[in-house]
Amino acid sequence: MIARLAWKNIWRNRVRSSVILSAIALGLFSGTYIDSFMKGWIVDTVNSDINSHLSHVQIHDTAFLANNDINAFFLRSFVSEPIEAAGLAVSTAYRLILPGMLASANNAVGITVKGVVPGEEKAVSTIENQIPDTLGAFLPDDARMPIVISKKIAEKLKVKLKSKIVFTFQDAQGEMQSLAFRICGIYKTTNGMFDEGNVFVRYSDIFPSTGLPEGAVHEAGVRMADLETCETVAPPLKNLFSTLSVRDWGELNPALSMSMAWMDFFGIIIVGIFLLALSFGIINTMLMAILERTRELGMLSAIGMAKGRIFRMIMLETVFLTVLGSMAGIVLAALVILPSMKSGIDLSFLMEDQFEDYGFGSIIYPVLNAKMFVQMLVLVISAGILSALYPARKALKLKSLEAIRQ
Amino acid sequence: MTPIIETKNLYKIYTDQASEVRAVDDVSLRIAEGEFTAIVGPSGSGKTTLLNLIGGLDSPTSGSLYAGGKDISGLSEKEIIHFRLHHIGFVFQAYNLIPVLTAKENVSFVMELQGRKKEEIKRRAEELLQAVGLGDRMDSRPAKLSGGQQQRVAVARALASRPQFVLADEPTANLDSQSAENLLDIMEQLNRQEGITFIFSTHDPRIMAKAKRMITLEDGKIKSDVLK
Helix, strand or coil: HHHHHHHCCCCCCCHHHHHHHHHHHHHHHHHHHHHHHHHHHHHHHHHHHHHHHHHCCCEEEEHHHHHHHCCCCCHHHHHHHHHHHHHHHHCCEEEEEEEEEECCCEEEEEEEEEECHHHHHHCCCCCCHHHHHHHEECCCCCCCCCEEEEHHHHHHHCCCCCCEEEEECCCCCCEEEEEEEEEEEEEECCCCHHHHHHEEHHHHHHHHHHHCCCCCEEEEEEECCCHHHHHHHHHHHHCCCCCCCEEEEHHHHHHHHHHHHHHHHHHHHHHHHHHHHHHHHHHHHHHHHHHHHHHHHHHHHHHCCHHHHHHHHHHHHHHHHHHHHHHHHHHHHHHHHHHHHHHEECCHHHHCCCHHHCCCEEEEECCCCHHHHHHHHHHHHHHHHHHHHHHHHHHHCHHHHHHHHH | CCCEEEEEEEEEEEECCCCCCEEEEEEEEEEEECCCEEECCCCCCHHHHHHCCCHCCCCEEEEEEECCCCCCCCHHHHHHHHHHHHHEEECCCCCCCCCCCCCCHHHHHHHHHCCCCHHHHHHHHHHHHCCCCCCCCCCCCCCCCCHHHHHHHHHHHHHHHCCEEEEECCCCCCCCHHHHHHHHHHHHHHHHHHHEEEEEEEEEHHHHHHEEEEEEECCCCEEEEEEC
């Protein structure tokens, strides 16, 4: 009965109720949209970096981190056997990492060559998918001395698919080695900085020239099922290889990890501002509703409606408004965000490739989940209830006789 | 006959720094069950204040006030609201219906507050609206009813809780003559047939003419108390 009256009461002034409902709906939609957009942006960036080159976890010799010394290697069996035995990883790719000079007939650039086993690399990274169909393939088996370079490097060296380029580096004995490769693929990731410095060749093609012992590698890229699994699996991996450097993606790219934390923090700030504005809106609306109904509230008390019931009625009116507004906001958010989760939001028109130069993708895929909706709903309703306390208390303080006389 | 309302040396005094106004001044009276009583007097004589005191909407400065055999002058706010819900019916000058509810819902509302059963609420609300001649307007909201019709809904609402007595403050003041006559006929009939006690505060000569007892107040004091 109280609920029915409260429901009818919110439709007394349809314009005012519609305004506050719209404010709640738009506020919740905006909060959810911004949050899902920011989360999508950062999650895309994290996943892109993990997929293209970071992996979830990387393992190196501790000395290798200091100056990429070719002699700071470890044997793949030293890592692969314990990882397989422990069943901690989905897949692992082992790489040689060789800094050196890549030269064409026109130009030369300092880069890092990654000597990889193509099958392993495809299982750990998505670099193969970053090569457009028209720009070759990722280290095909039948190619002789193939190399995959980035679009940026190709532009600097002024080379194209099938061009010949020479890689010069220092081997384990300090001797200069030069190897000629033919470009078999040109990739482009969403991380411009990565693209500027990395090329891929087959392990089997470059290993004989390194002077390293059989089975030597500089890096193991470990892939887990997802980011959440990474959080739980990284610590046991570290314990497994206490003599090596085992770093998860957050340690490998602290800026990225920090960005993620900042995004969460900004999300809280934005939601906080929205809830504060919403609270003032609700207080204002409910105070006006009570002021308009002073005489009626006095009458209700006169005919025997207990103060507790009047209090409950006012609170219920607010709850109905906030729930209704929130539902509308959620529907609006779902209608707008869900389609863009698949198609993405292309921001390249804003700054063309500059996003990618800073390691961010220019197409954002918003992230939205039921948990976020529930959190927003609970927060909005809680803010509504808290905001209604003051107007409801005002209603409680009304004296029947004085109220009726108004 | 057992008094349903009894006041003894009842005072309501309003004071400020400069003066003292005795709105109700040493009023002692007894109203028996089934009476149809009008409290009359010029403006400012204290009749509405007396009605408010009897209805527990205001508290006396001193004196005792018994309603239904219970001293209500010392009840807490919570207790007095509960007492009003179960023992008193109110008819206000300005109808004071809930605008978002239909006539039937307005009448049902008090019974719902009392926690009565759904079937009983429905039956009684329909009976009462039939009794006040609004059987065909049960689903109309107050805005769709005339002033007279609204006041008849208010009377039905006042009776819905099966009160011991009904307090009506200037119930005809906002009505045209015909509507006022109709309303008074209905209330007189309810009094006569069902023995419902009505106490009016009024200037209206039509109520005075129908009242079986007329208490005249002047400057807060009972000037005359005439049983017709």
